[in-house]
Amino acid sequence: MFGKVIDELIDSLRCLPGVGPKSAQRMALHLLERDRKSASRLANAIANAAEKIGRCELCRIFSETKECEICGNHRREQRQLCVVETPADLFAIEQSGSYRGRYFVLLGHLSPIDGIGPAEIGIDQLLQRLSDEDIEELILATNLTVEGEATAHFIGERALALGVQVSRIAHGVPLGGELEYVDGSTLLHAFSSRKRL
Amino acid sequence: MFGKVIDELIDSLRCLPGVGPKSAQRMALHLLERDRKSASRLANAIANAAEKIGRCELCRIFSETKECEICGNHRREQRQLCVVETPADLFAIEQSGSYRGRYFVLLGHLSPIDGIGPAEIGIDQLLQRLSDEDIEELILATNLTVEGEATAHFIGERALALGVQVSRIAHGVPLGGELEYVDGSTLLHAFSSRKRL
Numbered sequence: 001m002f003g004k005v006i007d008e009l010i011d012s013l014r015c016l017p018g019v020g021p022k023s024a025q026r027m028a029l030h031l032l033e034r035d036r037k038s039a040s041r042l043a044n045a046i047a048n049a050a051e052k053i054g055r056c057e058l059c060r061i062f063s064e065t066k067e068c069e070i071c072g073n074h075r076r077e078q079r080q081l082c083v084v085e086t087p088a089d090l091f092a093i094e095q096s097g098s099y100r101g102r103y104f105v106l107l108g109h110l111s112p113i114d115g116i117g118p119a120e121i122g123i124d125q126l127l128q129r130l131s132d133e134d135i136e137e138l139i140l141a142t143n144l145t146v147e148g149e150a151t152a153h154f155i156g157e158r159a160l161a162l163g164v165q166v167s168r169i170a171h172g173v174p175l176g177g178e179l180e181y182v183d184g185s186t187l188l189h190a191f192s193s194r195k196r197l
Numbered sequence: 198m199f200g201k202v203i204d205e206l207i208d209s210l211r212c213l214p215g216v217g218p219k220s221a222q223r224m225a226l227h228l229l230e231r232d233r234k235s236a237s238r239l240a241n242a243i244a245n246a247a248e249k250i251g252r253c254e255l256c257r258i259f260s261e262t263k264e265c266e267i268c269g270n271h272r273r274e275q276r277q278l279c280v281v282e283t284p285a286d287l288f289a290i291e292q293s294g295s296y297r298g299r300y301f302v303l304l305g306h307l308s309p310i311d312g313i314g315p316a317e318i319g320i321d322q323l324l325q326r327l328s329d330e331d332i333e334e335l336i337l338a339t340n341l342t343v344e345g346e347a348t349a350h351f352i353g354e355r356a357l358a359l360g361v362q363v364s365r366i367a368h369g370v371p372l373g374g375e376l377e378y379v380d381g382s383t384l385l386h387a388f389s390s391r392k393r394l
Contacts, residue, residue, distance in 0.1 A: 002288065003261050005246050012242035015235035017227045018220065029285050030214045031243065032250055032259050033304070038212035039247040045209035047240035049202050049225070050233050062229050064200050088226050091199065107230070 006032070058129070060105045060122055061087055070094075070102060077101040079136040083126065083155060085109050085143055093141065101139075104129070109147040110154060123155060130162050140168045144189075203229070255326070257302045257319055258284055267291075267299060274298040276333035280323065280352060282306050282340055290338065298336075301326070306344040307351060320352060327359050337365045341386075 002010070006028060013024040031039040055061065056068035063069075070076065080101025084090050090103050106121040118124060130138065138159045142148035156166045172190035173182050182190075199207070203225060210221040228236040252258065253265035260266075267273065277298025281287050287300050303318040315321060327335065335356045339345035353363045369387035370379050379387075 002259070003250075003266060005242075005249050005261050006259060009242045009246040012235065012239040015228070015232055015239060016224045018223075023215065025288065026215075026285070027213045028246070029259075029283075029288075031212075032246060033284065035212055036247050038209070039243050042209040042212060043240045043244035043247065045202075045206045046228065046236050046243070049206040049229060050236040050240065052202050053200075053229055062199070062203060062226075064202050069200060086226075087230065088223070091222065091226075 002028075059103045060107060060125075061090060061103065079134060080139065081129070081135050081137070082139040082141050083152075084141050085148060085151075089141065089143075099139075101137075106142070106151065109142060109145075109151040111147050118154065121151070123158070126155065127158055127162065130159055130164050135164055137165045137167060140166065144171050199225075256300045257304060257322075258287060258300065276331060277336065278326070278332050278334070279336040279338050280349075281338050282345060282348070286338065286340075296336075298334075303339070303348065306339060306342075306348040308344050315351065318348070320355070323352065324355055324359065327356055327361050332361055334362045334364060337363065341368050 009031075010021070010024045010028045013019055013027050014021065016024075019027070031042075052064055053062050054064070054066075056063040056071055057066050058071040059068060061068050061070070065072075077100050080099075081104055082093070082099055082101055083104050083106065084093065085106050085108065087105055087107075090105055093099050093103075104122070104126050106123075106126075108116055108121045110116060110118065110121065129135070138155075140152040140156060142152045152168060156168070159166045170193065171186070172193060173179065173186060179187070206228075207218070207221045207225045210216055210224050211218065216224070228239075249261055250259050251261070251263075253260040253268055254263050255268040256265060258265050258267070262269075274297050277296075278301055279290070279296055279298055280301050280303065281290065282303050282305065284302055284304075287302055290296050290300075301319070301323050303320075303323075305313055305318045307313060307315065307318065326332070335352075337349040337353060339349045349365055353365070356363045367390065368383070369390060370376065370383060376384070
């Protein structure tokens with residue numbers, strides 16, 4: 001009803017996560033009303049990223065170059081490798097500053113029902129790296145979902161067979177989490193993985 | 198930290214209303230991870246709109262053409278003119294289907310402190326239309342804020358002086374609104390504008 005060009009803009013904005021018809025309309029009107037310059041800049045940034053961003057050949061994260069900044073950084077611990085499901089997970093870990101080694105991004109998890117097997121999430125490539133490189137510890141940081149656990153288990157078995165030390169990040173009650181509001185399965189985990197003082 | 202191209206994308210996305218650093222990052226990763234095609238389409242749509250969309254010469258709404266669809270539609274009531282502050286207000290009225298006349302969009306409200314006077318929000322152009330065209334009723338649908346009320350009052354006075362019939366949309370308790378949760382000034386309005394049955 002706003003004319004072809006605006007309708008197309010509103011419709012396109014809906015490809016963004018968490019943007020429904022109302023927000024898309026608000027965004028479109030905002031861009032047109034107040035922010036033509038930012039609009040052009042945004043259009044360029046999206047087109048540029050969609051065209052230029054590829055994947056790091058080593059860890060499969062998004063990168064402009066063949067090797068990403070993390071893999072190319074020789075000051076990082078070369079003998080630790082952390083397996084995560086998505087780039088967002090990697091960025092969350094990086095932002096927390098809790099890890100100084102390198103990564104391997106699966107870009108998904110094992111899900112036979114959807115036809116996603118080990119090859120689709122690069123496990124072959126990962127195992128190849130474990131054989132070729134001198135990796136001391138493989139840290140499994142997949143999510144604590146059924147699929148994430150299955151994926152961690154699968155990779156763990158293979159890595160152990162290659163003689164690599166494997167660990168899984170700890171799961172339990174989050175910091176500042178009040179027991180009252182923590183869900184049952186997290187509590188179950190927290191109890192079964194309790195540490196002796 | 199994600200590399201120049203992605204950082205620029207995340208930063209650009211923040212020009213959208215309601216998008217903070219976290220959502221911008223999520224949007225950027227989503228576009229790169231799953232939706233390269235939609236990303237290119239979105240980039241085109243934004244660039245296209247930023248370049249092509251101008252304003253209707255009659256009512257000042259966004260339009261690809263010199264005269265918008267509403268002003269060009271001769272089946273609409275030609276003798277009613279509704280004054281709104283923003284295009285979003287116009288679209289909200291259109292979507293409700295409560296009005297079949299034409300519009301005039303101020304693109305703001307009187308705000309002397311910010312240097313926004315009658316000329317900046319097109320009141321001269323509006324009064325010119327009232328003199329030139331055969332308008333029977335001018336409906337003031339500016340917001341019920343201090344500025345919106347002042348703007349409505351200012352336009353109302355001028356229009357009355359030109360011999361045009363002027364009305365203001367009704368304000369009061371919204372449909373389905375429970376009195377308990379309605380704010381005091383709305384209740385005050387609802388009482389002072391009460392209708393005799």
